[in-house]
Each structure stands twice: as C-alpha cells, then as structure tokens.
Amino acid sequence: PLDSREGVAHRRAALLPADPTGNARAKVAELYADQLAADPQQAWDAICTHHDWTAPAHRFAADASNGSGLVFSYEFARPSDALCGKVGAAHLIEVPYAFGNLAAAGAADLLGATSQTEEAQRLSEAMNGYWAAFIATGNPATVGVPSWPAYSAAERTVMVFDSAAHPVRHHLAPQVDFWTECVDISTPPLTAVGIQ
Numbered sequence: 001p002l003d004s005r006e007g008v009a010h011r012r013a014a015l016l017p018a019d020p021t022g023n024a025r026a027k028v029a030e031l032y033a034d035q036l037a038a039d040p041q042q043a044w045d046a047i048c049t050h051h052d053w054t055a056p057a058h059r060f061a062a063d064a065s066n067g068s069g070l071v072f073s074y075e076f077a078r079p080s081d082a083l084c085g086k087v088g089a090a091h092l093i094e095v096p097y098a099f100g101n102l103a104a105a106g107a108a109d110l111l112g113a114t115s116q117t118e119e120a121q122r123l124s125e126a127m128n129g130y131w132a133a134f135i136a137t138g139n140p141a142t143v144g145v146p147s148w149p150a151y152s153a154a155e156r157t158v159m160v161f162d163s164a165a166h167p168v169r170h171h172l173a174p175q176v177d178f179w180t181e182c183v184d185i186s187t188p189p190l191t192a193v194g195i196q
Helices: 005-013 023-031 033-038 040-065 107-111 118-137 173-182
Strands: 074-076 158-161 165-168
Touching: 023 033, 023 173, 033 040, 040 173, 118 158, 118 165
Parallel strands: 074 158
Antiparallel strands: 158 165
C-alpha cells in the first residue's frame, strides 16, 4: 500500500536498476523527502511522473532543440479538484484551458470547481493566446503574458502553467538529472521519427 513511506520505498525500488549500494534509493528518498513526509501517494505520483514522463520529455526536447527549429516545452501543473482531488493535473487536462473551453458542457466534471474561477479564466486566456501565436507563427510569443523562451539543453526552460503562466529555468533539474542518469531513458534518433 502507498499509505506509508515504506510502501513508496518498496514500489520505487522496482523503478531502479540494480542498486547494491542503496545509493539510488537514498537519492530518491532525498529528492522526494518533502512529498514523502506530506503524502506518500503524491510522492509516488511525482516519482512515476518524473520517471515516466518528465525526464524523457526533457531528453526529447534537448535532442530536438539541436535541430533546425525551435522547441517550446510546457508543464500543466494546475490540479483539478474533481473526484476529491484525485484527478490532479492529469494528462490532457490542459486541453480545455488551451482552447478556452472551461465553460463547455461536462468540462467542470473533469476540471472541478477550481476551473470556474477568475484565476482559471485568466490562465485559459493566456494559454489560448500562446497556442494561437504558436499556430500562426511557430513561436508562442504574444503580448500581455510572460515571455516563453525556446527550450535549450543548457537552460531547460519550461513554461509552467499552474495559478498563472511562468517560465522555469532548469525545470526539475535534480529529478530530471537523477532519472536520466539512473535509468537508461533513451529516445530514438530524431531522424527515426521524421525530424531532421
């Protein structure tokens, strides 16, 4: 069960390669100490997200940024309070925000009451502006919102959307570095997926 630090420790061991010294397990405990202390389930969610999605996304963005085009990376971190908060900031939950559909029929069932606030509406308007600019020009630059820098392997800037939009340099660097070094997270060569 994930209702304890021990439960999380047992499960996280399955994500790690052979670790006879225990150094990798100790590093996970250090990186996620605050979350483990507050809520083991949320700690496990963060560990899995960083292992399965965040580190590979950074690796892919870094590889793609070495090509001829610009790369813009984002993380949607505004949690839904639907289903007693169990939805969280789940995959694809940003779509109604990006397309300005917060009031669409059924949206509140997935997004929760927090999507029906003025803050949520401002976030949706900002995201919609970024998406429209990117579609029109290949760059999400637009007026009235924070600048969205292109991703580079050196800066690793990710636009984080939570209560507002804000760029974060070296986004989750300790976690990304750990999972990238600890686990062989490989992306296919960009030419294999049609990017030159």
